[in-house]
Amino acid sequence: MKAILVPAETHGDSEHALRMAAEVARRFAGHVESFALQLPPLVNLTWDPAGVAIMNGAEFDHRRIRDEARRLAARVMSEEDVPIAPAFEEPAAGAAAPSDAPGEASAGPSWAWNDRTMAGDAFLGAYGRAFDLTVVCRPRPEGASITTLESALFESGGPILIAPPHPVSRGFGRTVAVAWNGSSETARTIAFARPFLRSAERVVVIADDGGLNDQPSGALIQRRLARCGVPVELKLLPAGGIRSGEQILKEAAALGADLLLKGAYTQSRLRQMIFGGATSQILSKAELPVFMAH
Incomplete structure (x- = not known):
């Protein structure tokens, strides 16, 4: 960076x-x-x-x-x-x-x-x-x-x-939450965020492995980061939880995260405008810094 x-x-x-x-x-x-x-x-x-x-x-x-x-x-x-x-x-x-x-x-x-x-x-x-x-x-x-x-x-x-619309303390990014939904956008976000991940004190992959089908599990993403020397944990959500921006923000807050990684618009923008989506919810409500890529 x-x-x-x-x-x-x-x-x-x-x-x-x-x-x-x-x-x-x-x-x-x-x-x-x-x-x-x-x-x-x-x-x-x-x-x-x-x-x-x-x-x-x-x-x-x-x-x-x-x-x-x-x-x-x-x-x-x-x-x-x-x-x-x-x-x-x-x-x-x-x-x-x-x-x-x-x-x-x-x-x-x-x-x-x-x-x-x-x-x-x-x-x-x-x-x-x-x-x-x-x-x-x-x-x-x-x-x-x-x-x-x-x-x-x-x-x-x-x-x-x-x-976010308020001051952020120096040294933000000590605890990083990674919202893993199996998408290529989130995989790309993780790659871009490697400097933040390596400098973090704690990284938690939040995943819902039950809804990923043939896509890589949260455990595989945990393994990927661990091999890079990242201090990483895995937190599994109830079925469908990773599709809710509000649930992601709630979990990040519970973990004490001061940085959230999320792939942006893994569903189409038009669909999110009509039905809502995790990205739209996070963009409207996040009170912590959010790192995104598409």
């Missing part, structure tokens, strides 16, 4: 995501890059003076939002003792590539600000492909948008770490 991307927004929850990104950088001597997440400006298609005024006002708001987001990121990283490093600049076409990237040779954490203008969800998803991890906020009506999370989840090709 050396390259960490975290968008900065002006709602209150954004600070929690920035602090979690700083914690990950400290733990793994990583480099955080942040930018102001914002919608593109209004496009004025007329010569109406009123339309020009609206467009100019929107551009002013975007500059103000970008400045506020940068100040927030700078304050949080300073308070978290993560020093700033020069922002990475891509070489011009035909120019020699730099020998290293910012923070790459550092023995400790660092961060930089990307001042790209009007960077929205599409930018977040695409740019995230150049990072090991994207940190986002749990979606809430008064906070982050579900489209921001899903853009990072589906378009980056990598994992996301979801910050």
Whole structure:
């Protein structure tokens, strides 16, 4: 987890995501890059003076939002003792590539600000492909948008770490709960999360082996992690329990977990929108950090 991307927004929850990104950088001597997440400006298609005024006002708001987001990121990283490093600049076409990237040779954490203008969800998803991890906020009506999370989840090709809507203590991830449902999405999540699993004091695989049919059992996942030196236990749930996000969160809380690993949308998003599903329930109710991949 050396390259960490975290968008900065002006709602209150954004600070929690920035602090979690700083914690990950400290733990793994990583480099955080942040930018102001914002919608593109209004496009004025007329010569109406009123339309020009609206467009100019929107551009002013975007500059103000970008400045506020940068100040927030700078304050949080300073308070978290993560020093700033020069922002990475891509070489011009035909120019020699730099020998290293910012923070790459550092023995400790660092961060930089990307001042790209009007960077929205599409930018977040695409740019995230150049990072090991994207940190986002749990979606809430008064906070982050579900489209921001899903853009990072589906378009980056990598994992996301979801910050709950409250401060998280330093050193989170000492007890990790892994919600194993036999899916390829969860297997991929486990692979991405290996640095967190190796640094944990306790890992518990939560599984419902009775409903897995020919898919690997929780015991096999326990064996997989144990062979990597992970201190892992197995907790079996009653039949159907692993399909309930509320049950997963309840079990994680009972274990004292401070990080949950879960494959995202192992059923289709459309099905979950209509009937509900474990991912949707976790995204709406999780009060602990959640590590997901699709």
